Amino acid sequence: MRRDPAALAAFAGALFRAAGLDGDKAEATGRILVLTDMMGRRTHGLAQCGNYLAEIAKGGMTPDGAPEVLRDTGATVVWDGGYRPGLWLVEQAMALGFQRLPAHGTFTLAMRRSHHIGCLAALAKQATDRGLFVMLASSGPHSRIVAPFGGRKALFSPNPFAVGFPTGAAPVLVDISASITTVSMTRQKAAAGEQFDHPWLLDRDGRPTRDPTAMEAGGGSLMLLGGEEAGHKGFGLALMVEALTQGLAGHGRRDDPGRWGASVYLQLIDPAAFAGREAFEDQMGFLAEACRSNDPIDPARPVRLPGEQATRLIAAAERDGLEVPDTVAASLRDWAGRLGVAAAI
Numbered sequence: 001m002r003r004d005p006a007a008l009a010a011f012a013g014a015l016f017r018a019a020g021l022d023g024d025k026a027e028a029t030g031r032i033l034v035l036t037d038m039m040g041r042r043t044h045g046l047a048q049c050g051n052y053l054a055e056i057a058k059g060g061m062t063p064d065g066a067p068e069v070l071r072d073t074g075a076t077v078v079w080d081g082g083y084r085p086g087l088w089l090v091e092q093a094m095a096l097g098f099q100r101l102p103a104h105g106t107f108t109l110a111m112r113r114s115h116h117i118g119c120l121a122a123l124a125k126q127a128t129d130r131g132l133f134v135m136l137a138s139s140g141p142h143s144r145i146v147a148p149f150g151g152r153k154a155l156f157s158p159n160p161f162a163v164g165f166p167t168g169a170a171p172v173l174v175d176i177s178a179s180i181t182t183v184s185m186t187r188q189k190a191a192a193g194e195q196f197d198h199p200w201l202l203d204r205d206g207r208p209t210r211d212p213t214a215m216e217a218g219g220g221s222l223m224l225l226g227g228e229e230a231g232h233k234g235f236g237l238a239l240m241v242e243a244l245t246q247g248l249a250g251h252g253r254r255d256d257p258g259r260w261g262a263s264v265y266l267q268l269i270d271p272a273a274f275a276g277r278e279a280f281e282d283q284m285g286f287l288a289e290a291c292r293s294n295d296p297i298d299p300a301r302p303v304r305l306p307g308e309q310a311t312r313l314i315a316a317a318e319r320d321g322l323e324v325p326d327t328v329a330a331s332l333r334d335w336a337g338r339l340g341v342a343a344a345i
Contacts, residue, residue, distance in 0.1 A: 001329060002321030003345060009034040011344035012049055015332070018339035019056045020063040021085065028088040036119040037324075038317040039310035041175075043184035044119040046324065050331045052085070052116070053339075060259070061085060061115045067092070070112075070250075075104040078249060079111040083261055086117035090136070090264065094126050097268040101132070105273025110244070111264040112251035114138075120162035121175035121310065128164040128171035128307075131277050133269040137161035139245040141252045142260045146179045147221040149235035152206040154221035155253075158182055159241035164307070168285035173307030178238035179222040186212045186222065199223070241265075 012030030246252025
């Protein structure tokens with residue numbers, strides 16, 4: 001079924017309000033989850049709605065209040081998010097950064113104890129839409145899902161990070177992690193009884209496997225980016241994210257937190273504070289076109305920059321409506337019944 005994205009966002013927001021989230025938190029969370037689906041990142045869009053509502057119900061997500069400011073130098077800020085909705089918290093951090101960039105040129109925020117921040121590219125887009133460079137990263141100090149290179153015991157979270165910048169046309173939006181695959185995709189495969197096409201996990205003995213149940217039920221871990229041969233590269237990225245998120249926020253694995261929560265890093269850079277926005281977009285636009293015009297290995301699959309597909313999918317969803325999978329629609333209807341909200345799907 002296809003639905004109007006704005007109507008879906010309003011419906012999701014109504015569910016979050018009925019569950020107890022403050023109005024602006026509910027609106028932001030619903031809107032960004034729908035944008036995530038519009039960008040094609042289905043595991044982190046409305047499919048997360050039920051998880052978030054369950055977290056609110058059991059007290060895992062704080063429904064009201066504001067982040068605590070632990071330090072503020074103007075260009076650098078440290079927050080304690082108090083487990084409030086991560087999508088809302090990062091959007092608030094972005095808004096603060098946008099206000100301060102004219103004075104500082106760059107803005108950096110580290111945050112401890114955020115709730116899940118969802119699809120990083122959907123948040124990073126708010127910066128690229130304003131002509132800015134953005135880096136966003138997240139880690140879970142409580143999560144042990146990815147083993148260090150050469151090890152068998154899971155230690156890290158997947159440690160996703162995004163980088164975005166304008167090119168004059170579609171923005172580049174890189175959204176990857178230090179692991180080859182994600183927890184959401186692994187759980188999705190396990191629930192469907194499917195195997196991965198490639199050995200993207202390690203079993204409890206550190207042997208590569210395609211079996212998604214090896215992670216949780218089997219005591220295994222997600223494989224680092226680079227795999228058996230070059231996993232040291234993913235290991236390095238995992239360490240970088242841990243330093244940016246947990247190190248700068250002053251809260252991480254050393255604290256052995258007793259509940260799930262995210263440590264977050266955000267950096268915004270205004271090219272106007274350097275050689276200028278026009279110069280930046282000239283350089284990045286030239287590079288983007290050089291990539292696109294590179295002779296493809298397969299003529300049917302020309303080079304595509306990260307973010308271009310998301311831009312096309314957003315336009316298609318705005319034009320034709322957003323496709324909602326039956327399983328997601330059923331979950332949303334179920335929650336609407338529980339919360340006394342008129343189902344709009």
